[in-house]
Amino acid sequence: MRARHLLIAGRVQGVGYRDWMAREAGRLGLSGWVRNRADGQVEAVISGPEPAVEALLTLARRGPRLARVDAVEERFFEGEVELGFVRR
Structure with a gap:
């Protein structure tokens, strides 16, 4: 297992993206976190x-119904990831 760090750009704040991602991550049995950034992007770590x-x-590139995802920047994350998935 390797963790990934994501930066998601587009219309991803104010449309339920974080809640949606937390639900999808939980459904898939993933750990990590998701949060809004001051620059309008959503940031996440998934493991x-x-x-x-x-x-x-694949789902993150589409997002929930009201979102518009313009780009997903992905890189490996080398830090520790606690069990469970949280919305920050």
Whole structure:
């Protein structure tokens, strides 16, 4: 398992993106966190089995119904990730 750090750009704040991602991550059994950034992006760290991580990455590129995702920047995350998924 390897963790991923994501920066999601577009219309992703004020549209339920964080709640949606937390639900999807929980459904997939992933750990990590998601939060809004002052620059209008959403930032997340996700960790878990590779197929589940890939599934959430695919979903993150679409987002919830009211979101518009313009870009997802992805890189490996080397820090510790606590069990469970939280919205910050």
